[in-house]
Every structure is written in C-alpha cells, then in structure tokens.
Amino acid sequence: MPDASPQTIYLKDYKPFGWIIDDVHLTFRLHPTATRVISRIRFRPDHDVHDRPFFLHGEDLKTISIRVDGHEPTIYEQSGGITVDVPDAPFNWEAEVEINPSANTALEGLYMSNGMYCTQCEAEGFRKITWYPDRPDVMAKFTVRIESDAEHTPVMLSNGNGLYYEQDSTKTPAPNVTIYQDPWPKPAYLFALVAGDLVAHEDSFTTVSGKEVHLAIWVRPGDEHKCAFGMEALKKSMKWDEDVYGREYDLDEFNIVAVDDFNMGAMENKGLNIFNSSCVLASPETSTDANFERIEAIIAHEYFHNWTGNRITCRDWFQLCLKEGLTVFRDQQFTDDMRSAPVARISNVLALRARQFPEDQGPLSHPVRPESFQEINNFYTATVYEKGSEVIGMLKTLVGDEAYAKALNLYFDRHDGDAATIEDWLKVFEDATGRDLSQFKRWYSQSGTPRVTVREEYAQDTLTLHISQRTAPTPGQETKEPQIIPIAVGLLNPNGDEVQETTVLELRDSEQSFSFPGHASRPVPSILRGFSAPVLLDQEIDADRRAFLLAHDTDPFNRWESGRMLARESLLSSVKEGSAPNAAYLDGLKLVLRDDTLDPAYRALMLGQPSQSELAGLLHDAGHVPAPEAIHAASEALRQAKADHLSDILPGLYADHQVEEPFSAEAGPAGQRALANAALDLLTRLDGGATAAMQYTRADNMTQQLAALGALLDADQGQEALTAFYDQWRDDRLVIDKWFSLQVLHAKPGDAADVARRLTNHMDFDWKNPNRFRALLGALQMHHAGFHHESGAAYELLADWLIRLDPVNPQTTARMSTAFQTWKRYDTKRQALIGAQLDRISKQPELSRDTTEMITRIRG
Ligand code: ARG
Numbered sequence: 001m002p003d004a005s006p007q008t009i010y011l012k013d014y015k016p017f018g019w020i021i022d023d024v025h026l027t028f029r030l031h032p033t034a035t036r037v038i039s040r041i042r043f044r045p046d047h048d049v050h051d052r053p054f055f056l057h058g059e060d061l062k063t064i065s066i067r068v069d070g071h072e073p074t075i076y077e078q079s080g081g082i083t084v085d086v087p088d089a090p091f092n093w094e095a096e097v098e099i100n101p102s103a104n105t106a107l108e109g110l111y112m113s114n115g116m117y118c119t120q121c122e123a124e125g126f127r128k129i130t131w132y133p134d135r136p137d138v139m140a141k142f143t144v145r146i147e148s149d150a151e152h153t154p155v156m157l158s159n160g161n162g163l164y165y166e167q168d169s170t171k172t173p174a175p176n177v178t179i180y181q182d183p184w185p186k187p188a189y190l191f192a193l194v195a196g197d198l199v200a201h202e203d204s205f206t207t208v209s210g211k212e213v214h215l216a217i218w219v220r221p222g223d224e225h226k227c228a229f230g231m232e233a234l235k236k237s238m239k240w241d242e243d244v245y246g247r248e249y250d251l252d253e254f255n256i257v258a259v260d261d262f263n264m265g266a267m268e269n270k271g272l273n274i275f276n277s278s279c280v281l282a283s284p285e286t287s288t289d290a291n292f293e294r295i296e297a298i299i300a301h302e303y304f305h306n307w308t309g310n311r312i313t314c315r316d317w318f319q320l321c322l323k324e325g326l327t328v329f330r331d332q333q334f335t336d337d338m339r340s341a342p343v344a345r346i347s348n349v350l351a352l353r354a355r356q357f358p359e360d361q362g363p364l365s366h367p368v369r370p371e372s373f374q375e376i377n378n379f380y381t382a383t384v385y386e387k388g389s390e391v392i393g394m395l396k397t398l399v400g401d402e403a404y405a406k407a408l409n410l411y412f413d414r415h416d417g418d419a420a421t422i423e424d425w426l427k428v429f430e431d432a433t434g435r436d437l438s439q440f441k442r443w444y445s446q447s448g449t450p451r452v453t454v455r456e457e458y459a460q461d462t463l464t465l466h467i468s469q470r471t472a473p474t475p476g477q478e479t480k481e482p483q484i485i486p487i488a489v490g491l492l493n494p495n496g497d498e499v500q501e502t503t504v505l506e507l508r509d510s511e512q513s514f515s516f517p518g519h520a521s522r523p524v525p526s527i528l529r530g531f532s533a534p535v536l537l538d539q540e541i542d543a544d545r546r547a548f549l550l551a552h553d554t555d556p557f558n559r560w561e562s563g564r565m566l567a568r569e570s571l572l573s574s575v576k577e578g579s580a581p582n583a584a585y586l587d588g589l590k591l592v593l594r595d596d597t598l599d600p601a602y603r604a605l606m607l608g609q610p611s612q613s614e615l616a617g618l619l620h621d622a623g624h625v626p627a628p629e630a631i632h633a634a635s636e637a638l639r640q641a642k643a644d645h646l647s648d649i650l651p652g653l654y655a656d657h658q659v660e661e662p663f664s665a666e667a668g669p670a671g672q673r674a675l676a677n678a679a680l681d682l683l684t685r686l687d688g689g690a691t692a693a694m695q696y697t698r699a700d701n702m703t704q705q706l707a708a709l710g711a712l713l714d715a716d717q718g719q720e721a722l723t724a725f726y727d728q729w730r731d732d733r734l735v736i737d738k739w740f741s742l743q744v745l746h747a748k749p750g751d752a753a754d755v756a757r758r759l760t761n762h763m764d765f766d767w768k769n770p771n772r773f774r775a776l777l778g779a780l781q782m783h784h785a786g787f788h789h790e791s792g793a794a795y796e797l798l799a800d801w802l803i804r805l806d807p808v809n810p811q812t813t814a815r816m817s818t819a820f821q822t823w824k825r826y827d828t829k830r831q832a833l834i835g836a837q838l839d840r841i842s843k844q845p846e847l848s849r850d851t852t853e854m855i856t857r858i859r860g
C-alpha cells in the first residue's frame with residue numbers, strides 16, 4: 001500500500017492499543033527474494049480501553065493468508081495497515097506473508113547485507129516483516145523458529161536464548177532449523193534475526209549472582225581478528241552496570257553481530273545487538289584511537305539499553321529521549337570511568353557544540369521530547385540523544401549523586417516491564433527527593449539553546465553575579481519561559497588559588513543575582529564549570545582574565561574553555577577586522593603545553609581550535625554574514641601562528657610522546673599519540689612534511705598512519721602515499737572509507753567538490769552502502785570552506801546524490817540533507833544557490849516521506 005500524503009503524528013493524540021498479547025510465535029522460512037513469515041499470536045481485549053479497533057501495521061507485505069480463530073476475517077485496508085473484524089474476546093491470530101529481503105535497500109525490516117540476512121526494526125521496521133501492532137507500548141514474549149537451507153546460512157540467531165537445533169528430515173532438502181525464545185516481554189522494535197555464514201569470537205561473563213552468560217561477536221569470515229577489543233568492552237560494560245547501577249544481565253547468551261550495511265551506529269535488540277561493522281570491528285592496524293574509543297562507548301551504550309530501553313521501554317516514540325538520553329548519559333559516565341573524565345567531558349561538549357547547537361539554533365530545532373513528527377526516523381537527533389543526556393546530567397547536578405542513585409533504583413523497581421513516559425521518569429525523581437520538577441520539565445518541552453549572560457559587581461568585600469537567561473524563538477515556539485539552569489561556579493583569588501570551591505547556583509528566573517561575601521580582594525569567578533548546562537554563555541571578560549583562567553583555573557573543563565575562548569575571540573577578530581592572532585592566547589597555550597604534569601590527551605585538546613562552521617555560527621549569531629573563505633583564511637593563519645610561536649617546543653612535544661611499548665588502545669598511550677599527532681600537524685607547517693613522511697613509513701598502527709597521511713596531504717606531499725595506502729588497504733572496507741574521507745577533507749576549498757565528484761566515479765564508490773556514502777559526501781559537508789565554496793558546486797553535487805539515494809534509502813538521505821540546515825546563515829548568493837538545490841530535491845516525484853519532511857523543515 002503506497003503511503004498517502006505525509007501525515008503528522010501528535011503526542012497529544014496518544015491512545016493505547018486496546019489489546020494485550022500473551023505470546024508471539026514466528027516462523028521464518030528464509031529465502032533471499034521470497035521469505036515466508038508465519039505468525040501465531042494470542043490476543044485478548046484490554047478492558048481498560050473502551051475504544052479498541054483492531055488495527056495492525058504492515059508495509060510491503062504480500063499476504064498469503066490471514067486467519068482469526070481459524071477463519072478468514074473481514075479486512076479493511078488502511079494507510080499503513082489493516083483493520084480487522086475480530087471477536088471482542090481472546091482469539092488466535094495466524095498470518096502468513098511473503099517478503100523480499102533482497103529488494104530491501106532501505107535497510108529497515110529484514111534485508112540482506114553481503115549475502116547475510118539481518119534486521120533493523122527500530123523505529124517502525126517490524127511492520128515490514130509481518131502484520132503487527134508495531135508500537136513500543138505493545139510488549140510480548142517472542143518465540144522464533146528460523147528455517148533455511150543450511151548451506152548459505154549455517155548460523156541463525158534471534159532474541160533471547162537459543163533452544164535447540166534440529167534437522168527436519170521430512171523436508172527435502174533438509175532445512176536447518178533454529179529456535180530462539182525470549183522470556184522477556186518486548187516491543188517489536190527490539191526484534192532481531194540474523195542468518196548467514198558467520199564466525200564467532202566467543203567468551204563468557206559471570207554475573208554478580210553467579211550466572212554464566214555466553215558471549216559472542218559474530219562476523220564475516222576474515223574479520224575474526226577484529227573482535228577482541230569489542231569483547232573486552234562488552235565485559236567491562238557488563239561489570240560496570242552491575243557495579244554502578246546494580247543492573248545484572250538477564251539471559252543465558254548475549255550476541256553481537258557486525259553488519260556492513262547499516263543506517264545508524266548500532267541497535268540494542270534484546271540479547272542480539274546488531275552493529276554497523278564500523279562501530280564494532282577494530283584492530284590496531286586498521287582502526288584509529290578515536291575509532292577504539294567510539295567502539296567502546298557504543299558497545300557500552302547498546303549493552304546499557306538492556307535496562308534503559310529494553311526492560312523499561314518507551315510508551316511511544318515521542319518518549320525516545322527516555323531511553324536514548326539516559327543511555328547516552330550512562331555510556332558517558334562509563335567512558336569517564338574507563339578513561340579520563342575531563343578529556344571525555346571536553347570531547348562531549350565539542351560534539352554537542354558541533355552537532356546539537358546548530359540543530360537547536362536553526363530550522364530543525366525541536367524539543368528533547370518532540371510533540372509531533374511525520375517520520376520518526378528523522379528524530380534520532382543530537383537533541384534527543386546528546387541534549388537528552390545533558391538534561392539528565394543537570395538533573396543529577398541539581399538533586400545530587402545520592403538522590404540520583406535513589407531515584408534510579410526507584411525507576412528500575414517501579415517501571416521494570418513498563419513502556420514509560422518522561423512524566424514517569426520525573427515523578428520518580430520527585431518521589432525520591434521531594435522536589436517539584438515542574439519547571440525542570442521545560443528542558444523537555446522547550447527547544448532552543450538558552451543564552452546566559454553574566455555581569456559582575458564587586459563592592460564591600462562582596463562579589464555579586466547578576467545572571468540572566470533568554471532563549472530565542474524557535475520554529476513553532478515564539479515565546480520561552482525561564483528554565484532552571486544549574487550554573488557551577490568557583491572563585492579564584494588574584495594569585496590563582498581557589499577561594500571558593502565549586503558551588504551550584506540555581507538560576508530559575510529570567511534574572512537573578514548571587515552574592516559571594518567575605519572577599520577582601522576581588523576574586524575571579526570561573527563560571528559554568530564542567531559545562532554544567534547546555535547553554536551559550538555571554539561573559540564580558542578581557543583577554544588577560546581569560547589568560548589568567550587558562551593558567552590557573554582548577555576546573556579542567558573551564559581551563560580548557562578559557563583557551564578555547566581566547567582562540568575563538570582571536571579568530572573572530574581576525575575575520576572581522578583582519579587582526580593578527582592574539583598573543584595572550586599563544587603565550588598561554590605555550591605554558592599549558594610545556595606543563596608535563598598535564599595529561600597529554602588534555603594538552604592535545606588544548607591545541608585544537610574552533611571549527612570553521614562553529615565560527616560561521618558565532619558570526620551569524622553576532623549579526624554578521626559569515627564569509628567561508630575569510631573564516632578559512634583566519635583559521636589557517638591561526639594554525640600557522642601557533643606553529644611559528646611553538647616552533648621551539650614542537651619537536652620536543654613530538655619526540656617525547658612517541659609510544660615505545662606495543663600498541664594498546666587505552667587512554668594513556670592514545671593520549672600520547674593524540675598529542676604527538678597534534679604536534680605533527682603544526683610541525684608539518686614548519687618542515688614541509690619531512691616528519692610526516694618519516695612517520696608514514698614507520699607507522700604500525702592506523703592512528704599514526706592516517707595522521708601522517710593527512711599531514712602529507714596538507715603539505716601537498718601526499719599523492720604517492722595516498723596510492724600506497726589504497727594498495728595496502730583495498731580489501732578492507734572500513735579503511736577504504738577513511739581513504740575516501742581523507743582526500744575530501746584535505747582538499748583545497750576550491751577543489752573539494754571536484755575531488756569528491758571524481759571519487760564518486762571510483763570503482764569502490766559503492767554508494768548504496770551507507771558507510772561509503774557518508775565517507776565521501778559526509779566529508780564534503782564537513783569541509784566548511786569546500787562545501788560553501790562560492791561556485792555552489794558542492795551544493796549541487798550533494799543534491800545530485802541525495803536525489804539518487806532517496807528512492808534507495810530514504811533514511812540515510814534524510815539524515816544527510818541536514819548539511820543544508822545552516823543555509824540561512826550565509827549571504828544571499830549562497831542562499832540562492834542552496835535554495836535552488838532544496839527546490840530541486842523537493843520537486844522530485846515520489847520523494848520519500850523522510851526527505852520531504854526534512855527539506856520542508858529546512859526550508860522553513
Ligand atoms: N536505538 C539505537 C541506538 O541508539 C538507534 C537505532 C535507530 N535506528 C533508526 N533507524 N532510527 O542505539
């Protein structure tokens with residue numbers, strides 16, 4: 001049934017299903033183009049619900065038969081599903097449908113990836129597998145029988161515990177049969193099935209109560225050597241969730257499968273997590289330190305969903321942040337514990353500013369809990385995930401660690417087995433702490449980034465902070481109410497000693513004053529320590545004060561932030577006034593880099609500078625029209641100034657942070673490599689690539705090989721290495737993704753679109769693979785000056801490919817269209833160029849619902 005014109009779904013219209021499912025039995029007769037799915041489901045009326053039409057979702061299903069208590073019922077076809085005449089009493093549902101996994105290029109439902117069957121059902125993919133109430137508030141116990149010809153699919157997996165394995169000799173050829181039973185009720189979006197020629201990296205974990213869990217990471221033959229790191233991350237995650245949240249695993253087995261064709265990062269299906277291979281496969285030779293860190297976090301994230309998402313799920317998709325915000329928060333806590341907490345915090349804030357802030361301040365702005373959508377896949381956003389996590393962090397800051405732990409225990413006790421809401425979540429905190437959270441709830445309903453302005457006053461031994469907040473209007477929300485904003489503040493005396501340790505101010509009103517008496521000399525405040533709230537901070541302070549905080553702040557986040565602010569101000573004034581790089585910044589940076597007591601990973605972050613797109617956003621914010629070429633020039637000039645100013649210490653920094661020991665992906669050696677590579681980037685500006693060439697030749701790990709290659713490309717010395725790199729790695733798809741990205745990222749602004757276009761003709765540009773598509777076209781949008789080059793060539797190239805991908809894979813197309821979300825920042829000429837591409841995309845006949853919604857919102 002083709003979808004009619006896109007429908008908008010509203011949170012306020014939520015209605016329960018009206019039927020309860022006792023159990024679900026599914027049989028899959030696998031076939032690449034004609035898989036049969038037989039479902040037997042016991043339904044009974046939910047007498048708490050009065051109006052209960054029996055509506056089942058279904059999409060692209062070829063119905064073979066439908067029986068209700070053994071009889072053919074009357075069926076009414078509707079958009080997106082069917083309504084069926086059923087008795088107002090318990091009954092047995094039986095249906096057989098045929099689906100075509102090979103034709104499923106959208107990678108939603110049951111599809112094929114390199115000859116292997118796999119599924120992705122979140123958010124609404126199960127309806128492409130069989131007729132079902134495909135909504136998260138319908139939870140049921142599933143038994144799954146998989147039959148296939150043994151030759152191509154020796155391994156078959158589903159959720160829960162594998163029961164047994166039998167040869168059915170009554171059929172010719174004898175099919176291979178596997179049965180899985182999941183004892184835990186779950187919504188259909190957590191269903192998973194995998195079948196194919198896979199090999200396992202196995203291990204086991206003994207839970208706190210002594211239960212042994214069999215663990216396996218399943219991969220295609222040839223990838224076995226890339227599983228060890230993921231397995232260790234899994235065991236650490238299992239242990240951490242027991243230690244920190246008291247959460248034990250609840251099945252006899254836990255399986256992870258690596259899949260090459262996957263729209264997102266990974267999926268937490270009960271007992272059978274499915275991962276984009278880029279988010280689980282790792283080896284020192286093929287993965288960078290950043291890859292290792294990300295893999296560890298994603299393995300933890302999906303594992304943690306077992307409690308926050310699976311045991312307690314969401315009532316409806318508007319509540320997505322209930323599981324995602326919380327699970328991101330938990331995986332960030334895990335990373336803090338496994339690695340360096342300050343470094344992790346800075347990295348999270350960098351990601352938030354790079355992805356969530358532009359979203360929240362542009363046409364796609366939406367609340368952490370949205371109130372309407374057309375396509376739910378368009379709301380798996382940085383706002384729901386990352387801002388959702390920040391909101392939980394603020395809640396924890398406001399109630400304190402102990403009360404947070406108490407509330408979480410209450411949450412698990414009270415809601416285990418539920419499909420819950422944000423109201424349930426907040427009620428748990430109110431009951432555990434006695435606090436009224438009605439104002440706090442605005443963090444879930446109001447979109448936009450609050451702007452906090454601080455003014456200082458010092459008189460009679462008292463420092464007073466006058467703090468105000470304001471949130472600009474966002475689409476659909478003209479007026480904003482004040483939010484409760486936890487602002488962590490510390491005070492330093494002029495010698496740099498801390499005279500007031502971190503204390504949390506609660507800003508509730510649009511304007512409030514906070515006094516710190518008893519300071520005979522004027523103290524220097526350090527505000528928004530640890531980035532205690534996801535806000536924009538306006539503070540009129542001069543470069544000397546920033547340099548003082550860069551040298552002395554006892555809060556590692558704010559110390560880094562002071563350097564960042566200096567870099568930012570230096571860049572903005574060089575774009576606006578053509579001024580030279582700020583000396584206070586360069587001197588302060590040098591002091592920090594020389595300080596051997598500071599973690600190398602932290603110093604590596606200090607060497608970074610605001611991205612060009614961040615600068616464009618800041619300029620726009622301050623009422624200027626950002627000129628991408630001027631921003632590019634200023635950024636390059638600052639890098640060169642850093643290289644020159646640090647020239648006496650760079651060789652030492654580089655040499656002193658070479659790791660002699662055998663490769664380990666742990667934080668310590670990774671931090672050393674990060675600092676050495678940050679130094680290499682600047683050194684290359686001084687030595688024309690000599691050090692990079694040496695590093696490239698000697699590198700025995702991808703972190704160093706890739707950094708060297710990037711540096712060589714910057715020095716225009718990289719062509720030979722680029723060819724060698726391709727020859728070395730042509731058979732490794734994940735490394736070849738890097739090869740595609742790197743060439744675009746390191747192209748000159750005027751060449752980026754051409755380089756990308758040329759690469760689209762490369763025989764390895766397998767554009768239907770989302771990783772490959774993103775590697776190339778995602779890199780183009782990340783190259784700010786290249787993407788926004790005045791020719792408009794990059795806009796056109798991206799639009800060409802979005803148009804081509806949309807009929808094949810709407811989800812990835814819609815996601816990639818966000819490259820245009822900032823278009824209103826730029827000059828009228830660029831706006832016209834982008835506007836023309838947006839028009840061209842939206843005029844495509846049969847544009848998907850996903851992309852239609854995104855382009856409509858982006859156009860505003
Ligand atoms: N729940 C998954 C995760 O965050 C994301 C899956 C989203 N998939 C999608 N097609 N919308 O771990």
Ligand code: ZN
Nearest residue numbers: 301305324327
């Ligand atoms: Zn998640």
